[in-house]
Amino acid sequence: AEKALFRALKTRGNTPKYGLIFHSTFIGRAAAKNKGRISRYLANKCTIASRIDCFSELPTSVFGDKLREQVEERLSFYETGDVPRKNVDVMKEALKEATDVAAEIKRKLEKKEKKRKKREKKLQELEENGEANGDAEVENGEEDNTLKKKKKKKQAAEEMEAQAEEAPSGENGEETSAKKKKKRKAESEEVEEAPDAEDGAEE
Numbered sequence: 372a373e374k375a376l377f378r379a380l381k382t383r384g385n386t387p388k389y390g391l392i393f394h395s396t397f398i399g400r401a402a403a404k405n406k407g408r409i410s411r412y413l414a415n416k417c418t419i420a421s422r423i424d425c426f427s428e429l430p431t432s433v434f435g436d437k438l439r440e441q442v443e444e445r446l447s448f449y450e451t452g453d454v455p456r457k458n459v460d461v462m463k464e465a466l467k468e469a470t471d472v473a474a475e476i477k478r479k480l481e482k483k484e485k486k487r488k489k490r491e492k493k494l495q496e497l498e499e500n501g502e503a504n505g506d507a508e509v510e511n512g513e514e515d516n517t518l519k520k521k522k523k524k525k526q527a528a529e530e531m532e533a534q535a536e537e538a539p540s541g542e543n544g545e546e547t548s549a550k551k552k553k554k555r556k557a558e559s560e561e562v563e564e565a566p567d568a569e570d571g572a573e574e
Contacts, residue, residue, distance in 0.1 A: 392417075397442055405449045412445050429473045437465040 372390035401409040444455035
């Protein structure tokens with residue numbers, strides 16, 4: 372378009388009417404005498420659509436569809452003479468539809484956020500439960516150790532009682548216990564005398 376403009380200025384001819392917009396199918400469908408009109412109309416609708424996209428909070432395709440319908444109606448007006456709808460009426464319809472679509476998009480976004488928050492809560496709970504289970508396992512291990520010690524003590528006490536019951540009662544029982552005590556004393560005396568004898572030998 373720039374080359375065409377400067378070429379026209381140098382040759383002092385007519386400046387070009389169209390740039391890249393000339394390649395649009397809308398202008399291709401229009402008659403030769405209406406190409407200038409439809410190109411201006413299409414450029415206007417493109418600028419409106421770009422502003423709506425820029426300043427709208429939630430981007431929707433409602434306004435673009437309505438503006439496209441207006442361009443189609445304008446083309447049919449040039450060809451057949453059917454009167455197109457007014458821009459005010461079309462924009463009112465577009466606003467109603469856009470509000471509905473925006474509400475649906477907001478609901479979907481809220482649902483996604485709720486799902487994401489639930490997932491995060493579940494992950495946090497799982498992590499907390501994992502830590503709590505680790506602590507509980509440590510406590511359970513300590514409790515198991517204490518229970519094992521108690522069981523061992525009980526078993527030892529039961530064995531002692533069983534041995535006491537099995538031992539012969541009466542005089543024979545007293546004699547055997549006395550004999551055991553004497554043997555222990557004799558062994559301890561021998562152990563004490565042995566180092567004394569070694570000391571004497573060294574002297």
